[in-house]
Amino acid sequence: MNVLTKPEDAAAIVAELGRRAREAAVALRNASTEAKNRALADAARLIRAETAAILAANAKDIEAAKAAGMTEALQDRLLLNDARVEGMAKGLDDIVALPDPVGAEIESWTRPNGLAISRVRVPIGIIGVIYEARPNVTADAGALCIKSGNVVVLRGGSDSFHSSRAIVELLRRALKDAGLPEDCVQLVPTTDRAAVGEMLRATGWLDLIVPRGGRSLIDRVTEESRVPVLRHYDGICHVYVDRDADIAMATDVVANAKMRRVSVCGAAETLLVDRAALDTHLMPVLSKLHELGCEVRGDSEVQKRDPKATAATEKDWRTEYLAPVISVATVDGVDGAIRHIATFGSQHTESIITGNEATARRFLAEVDSAIVMHNASTQFADGGEFGLGAEIGISTNRMHARGPVGLVELTTYKNIVRGKGTTRP
Amino acid sequence: MNVLTKPEDAAAIVAELGRRAREAAVALRNASTEAKNRALADAARLIRAETAAILAANAKDIEAAKAAGMTEALQDRLLLNDARVEGMAKGLDDIVALPDPVGAEIESWTRPNGLAISRVRVPIGIIGVIYEARPNVTADAGALCIKSGNVVVLRGGSDSFHSSRAIVELLRRALKDAGLPEDCVQLVPTTDRAAVGEMLRATGWLDLIVPRGGRSLIDRVTEESRVPVLRHYDGICHVYVDRDADIAMATDVVANAKMRRVSVCGAAETLLVDRAALDTHLMPVLSKLHELGCEVRGDSEVQKRDPKATAATEKDWRTEYLAPVISVATVDGVDGAIRHIATFGSQHTESIITGNEATARRFLAEVDSAIVMHNASTQFADGGEFGLGAEIGISTNRMHARGPVGLVELTTYKNIVRGKGTTRP
Structure with a gap:
């Protein structure tokens, strides 16, 4: 050499x-x-x-x-x-x-x-x-x-x-x-x-x-x-499950966003659950994740409902696991989700699951990430999936190009x- | 304070x-x-x-x-x-x-x-x-x-x-x-x-x-x-007068590009003259510049024809005068102009004066500047003149934005x- x-x-x-x-x-x-x-x-x-x-x-x-x-x-x-x-x-x-x-x-x-x-x-x-x-x-x-x-x-x-x-x-x-x-x-x-x-x-x-x-x-x-x-910097991608989400859709999309391939930058790392959906949506989504072999780290509301969940600390909200681990936080509706993402996100890719078009529009407008999604898996953060053909990478720059390059x-x-x-x- | x-x-x-x-x-x-x-x-x-x-x-x-x-x-x-x-x-x-x-x-x-x-x-x-x-x-x-x-x-x-x-x-x-x-x-x-x-x-x-x-x-x-x-870096802007240029148009455009306002970044600093146009186009253009009070520094071909011209050195080709001074170089057609600009230019704004559409197309395609012009004054390098309204400046970056911002x-x-x-x- x-x-x-x-x-x-x-x-x-x-x-x-x-x-x-x-x-x-x-x-x-x-x-x-x-x-x-x-x-x-x-x-x-x-x-x-x-x-x-x-x-x-x-x-x-x-x-x-x-x-x-x-x-x-x-x-x-x-x-x-x-x-x-x-x-x-x-x-x-x-x-x-x-x-x-x-x-x-x-x-x-x-x-x-x-x-x-x-x-x-x-x-x-x-x-x-x-x-x-x-x-x-x-x-x-x-x-x-x-x-x-x-x-x-x-x-x-x-x-x-x-x-x-x-x-x-x-x-x-x-x-x-x-x-x-x-x-x-x-x-x-x-x-x-x-x-x-x-x-x-x-x-x-x-x-x-x-x-x-x-x-x-x-x-x-x-x-x-x-x-x-x-x-391309961190991909601390979030999926937010809103009160108006279809439960089956939320379960599918979260499972795919997290577990399809855990090592890609578009893999979800944090699940945000609307406080108003805790008793209806949380456990179907988490059960599916457990079934797929995903470790769950949650806040107190999550731990209360999921006996398998361990305690998430603030460090978890800032971690790109690239592994079969997910952190789960309770947020107060779409505003809480937007705030959590603004505080802990890496402006890569975030998705909202909701049947409410007005709520979706707020999320898509106010979340300041390279890629924002509605009712879709964050694993679509990819040049090929965007239809660009090959990509040289995903840009987390703000200037020139954002997302797939x-x-x-x-x-x-x-x-x-x-x-x-x-x-x- | x-x-x-x-x-x-x-x-x-x-x-x-x-x-x-x-x-x-x-x-x-x-x-x-x-x-x-x-x-x-x-x-x-x-x-x-x-x-x-x-x-x-x-x-x-x-x-x-x-x-x-x-x-x-x-x-x-x-x-x-x-x-x-x-x-x-x-x-x-x-x-x-x-x-x-x-x-x-x-x-x-x-x-x-x-x-x-x-x-x-x-x-x-x-x-x-x-x-x-x-x-x-x-x-x-x-x-x-x-x-x-x-x-x-x-x-x-x-x-x-x-x-x-x-x-x-x-x-x-x-x-x-x-x-x-x-x-x-x-x-x-x-x-x-x-x-x-x-x-x-x-x-x-x-x-x-x-x-x-x-x-x-x-x-x-x-x-x-x-x-x-x-x-915004240097604006060493060039006007190239081609053999197929209309003489009156070349005279007007060069005079405007250089002398309308000498202190703006889009002011022409170097005039390139096609060797095949030396005996026809050079003196009408230079006479007008002299009439407007512009100092002319030229190569030997220029000095031979214009007794008022002083000698240009290589430093002149690299100088943004921002003053009533112009350097004048003889080039071998549009290829020579493209080469001169590639060697000495600052990739800001360059203009070709020609009635030949094929020649113009080559210049516009091959000159690698933020703004390339055909039959227009380089003084149009300006956000207002582009119709952008106000501008925060002219970018000589290659990424994100080129030209008026x-x-x-x-x-x-x-x-x-x-x-x-x-x-x-």
Whole structure:
């Protein structure tokens, strides 16, 4: 593995990545949809054809991980097999099928002086993606950036270095064959952590950093970066069961929101129950959760009714379990739910279950989260489920993009003004 | 003037501003258009009624500025008079008349599983505006934020402290009378520079910083801020005169782009002339500039033809003069112009003058600036001229908003998802 130790080396390496990225960006910005799709389709073909080579590179990473005593769970994230490689190739094919956002007109209008103004989507420019063990991010992020006209500099986890390098080589080969610069996709060729620091200071050429990983990575990037960051922070998602909720619907939706997959960012972590629904709705919902193997931590009202519930503390209201555990709080109607979410939420995804349209409208208007839902499972917080196709992540930023970030959200716009020799008085 | 020196004080003051801002933000986010308009119209009325008090406060600032030896030009920026106060009040009336962007649906679609998804504009949240001597920014920025549902914390220049305080007091009185929290607008009550540092680190409650001022302010904010920044950097704007340009149109547009007002960010700084147009277009354009009192600095081809032109150096291509000076470079057609702009431009505003639609299309597509124009003066780079109404500035960011930032650009969106008890398989 190409590990460097001298900080000067990291600086020089990142500067060279930048020089190449800037050159590639000019061509990619103006590339035709056809050329981009050709490169992506070819990359999918190469990934399928070179499955053995990818798996061999991955085996090196797995071997090193085992030697380093990596946990089974992390090893599973790192592991590639035939099905997972096919999944990557399929992901590229899916991105080929998505519409190209570049060049689309967002809006247009004409001024009284005759100036015709339009806003047209253009690529953001050069995006740095900093991620951890999952090698499939290499293909996903690379392809999303290519399709949206953005040059990407990938900084994968050191654990997945060989796997990522094998995948990047195929993307670059496909780019070249399609007549696009291979430097549209570059992998930081060192696992030196100093290279990350260099990227975070590269305001001269890097337009955006997308960190994908655990809290400590996001924290480091947020603290150190001088480059704008599109980030995903906590997903402390809430489901509020209102007095006017259908009991069967509440039971289904809460069970799905919490237990379908407990490890995704859209999984519900806290159930809020209307005080007026405690005696009718609470136990059907909790019984179903118990049946599915979910631990329940509740306030005193909940404990009074559910003998299996343990005591929730304030820390529970602030915890993203990502596990089969749910905290349950009693609130005074929709106002109480809105207040609880404002106090303890992470502005990710919240859902209200109610048959009352007026109550739903208040919740949807006043809960200030990236995604607010009515009678739907929080597990729909996902680019694919939104119909965006692939996503590079869910943004909990307030600026630029909130919620799922797909191709469109990876673009910005320019203002085009057309006159007839028009001058300003 | 309330100048504090202990850094602890600045930290405590800014923390208290934050506490109040967060409380006010909940009410303002959900305020009706009517309430916001009532507050703004009332503020305009109060500003007119209290002109004498505002001028008295401004006189204190001017007196201190004179004593400190401030230049005449800066004193003029600081000075208020009846006409300028009326201009502020008129500015508020204009913002009342603009449509409220909050709650507007950007797009909506339905998924095959029946989920109805929409993206709806919501306020960004809490915005910090850090500005220099111009006291009118207090009213403009305050009103734009109120109308777009954003709480604003204003940090005016110490030179304009009394003027800004007088204006903020009237805005707060109007907010209160309209039933909105007066803390929707707060002025940092100290001129201690440490307070700016505290704002730049206030990621816990501040959603956006908008610096308005000179290069050194922007540089400090860019370097230090942990809060996202919407900034306006250099405006090294170019006009390219193509071989297919109408000579009279080129002459008019260049003269307007450079000389209408030389101090605005959209003023042209560099003229690019197609080598194929040197003998036909150059001298008519330059003669007009000379006639208007503009200094010309050109490359050797320009100097050969214009005896009054002095020699331009590479530094000229990188200079925003904001003065009656223009640099003139010969380029090889539209490709040369695109290359020159990519190398030396600041991605603000560039215009092509040509009668050739294909050439114009290439320029508009390939020049990667916030605003690209065809047959129009770069001096139209302005929110009012775009029809946005008032603007808080021109963004040279690539993310979130590019070009003029008006009410719409001061919002973000939330994703609203409506189901029928929908769960994810």
